[in-house]
Amino acid sequence: MKGYESEYLTQLEKNFFQAYEVAKKARSKGFDPLPTPEPIPTVDLAERVEKSVGPPGIASRIRELNALMPREEMAFKIAEEITLGRFGNKGVAA
Incomplete structure (x- = not known):
């Protein structure tokens, strides 16, 4: 820059x-x-997602996946990982 x-x-x-x-x-x-x-x-979209809807810790994973795949694919991958309980307690009501 x-x-x-x-x-x-x-x-x-x-x-x-x-x-x-x-x-x-x-x-x-x-x-x-x-x-x-x-x-x-926030500093970027990943942090905005984490602060707005969570779960805690998701921003770093979004940044990681963003470097590896298109944004649309990344969104589904993140949703899958949240569903599988990789970020917090699985099955806890919001």
Whole structure:
């Protein structure tokens, strides 16, 4: 990555977190249905999946499989692994 691209991304991230802090402060006043902003800050799709729906630990497996297969195939593989209980307790109601 070139220097100006890295600088741009750094500035973008800084501005995002400043805006996110403003949103958190506004939400803490209690006028909105939820006490925190809905977007959960994440670094990539894998982390977004884990933080949004889980299960814990799935992000690293998504990254691993993403390097090996197309995204659509990866989604089915992840679903299969969750169904087989490779991430947490099998058969526990959500």
